[in-house]
Amino acid sequence: MKFDVKKIAAISVLFVILLLSMTVISKIASDPENHTKTIEALDEKKADVLKLTATSAASATALAAIPGDATTPVANKLADLTSYFLIILMVVFLEKYLVTLTGYMTFFILIPAACVLLAIGIWMNKSFFKILAAKVAAFGLVLFLIIPVSMNVSTLIEETYELSVETTVKEAQDITDEINESMDSEGNIIEKALSKIKNGVSGLLERGETLLNQFIEAIAVMMVTSCLIPIVVLLFMFWFVRILFGLQINVPKDVPKKISSKIPGHKHSSTEKVNPI
Numbered sequence: 001m002k003f004d005v006k007k008i009a010a011i012s013v014l015f016v017i018l019l020l021s022m023t024v025i026s027k028i029a030s031d032p033e034n035h036t037k038t039i040e041a042l043d044e045k046k047a048d049v050l051k052l053t054a055t056s057a058a059s060a061t062a063l064a065a066i067p068g069d070a071t072t073p074v075a076n077k078l079a080d081l082t083s084y085f086l087i088i089l090m091v092v093f094l095e096k097y098l099v100t101l102t103g104y105m106t107f108f109i110l111i112p113a114a115c116v117l118l119a120i121g122i123w124m125n126k127s128f129f130k131i132l133a134a135k136v137a138a139f140g141l142v143l144f145l146i147i148p149v150s151m152n153v154s155t156l157i158e159e160t161y162e163l164s165v166e167t168t169v170k171e172a173q174d175i176t177d178e179i180n181e182s183m184d185s186e187g188n189i190i191e192k193a194l195s196k197i198k199n200g201v202s203g204l205l206e207r208g209e210t211l212l213n214q215f216i217e218a219i220a221v222m223m224v225t226s227c228l229i230p231i232v233v234l235l236f237m238f239w240f241v242r243i244l245f246g247l248q249i250n251v252p253k254d255v256p257k258k259i260s261s262k263i264p265g266h267k268h269s270s271t272e273k274v275n276p277i
Helices: 005-029 032-064 072-124 127-181 191-195 200-245 255-261
Strands: none
Touching: 005 072, 032 072, 032 127, 032 200, 072 127, 072 200, 127 200
């Protein structure tokens, strides 16, 4: 039996890459210390979400304590924002864990699988396995890069709105403090103290509506940076991989007719040939 030296050498190199990927690179890629900047950015985003959640809940409670129903709708809307902040917080936690998990999946599972497929393709001289190996490797790299790339894009947007988040938190704290200062020891609003606040209840209502709009804007920005941008980046990467490794599959023209003829209840058209009995 004759052995192809070039094939054996190529497969040997792939075997070495497979071992290095599983034993060395996977540990490096899944080590949190090697993703410090990304994890720090996610921790900052988590802190902002928690801060906004706490201040919105406190503002809602304070506005709801004002006598009458003037500020109740605004207070209810502020309280409803908690569910949106919870969704954003869950996404941030998911991204934080995926930073290290995707590194493990890519270099411990997908890259070794690509090496095995490529080795089979080289040994059997089959282009199908070679192309499949390239697609698996590209898919793994996309998974590994999706979080860091999306975080870099998100940072550019968040830097523009960082000041607005701090302004929203400060405004919410100011309103809450003013209302709390108008309460007695039992938590009841003192009318005389409330009247000293600028424009009284109407002024608080106007400020509460402005605050609600600021919270909604903050939620919209966080939804875009935390949820939408990673999805867009992922779709773009998959589209790019498809352009690089996409295959044009040509289906014979008579295949649809053959398939349809197997379907129960199919009636032959006048253009189809019917075999005589």
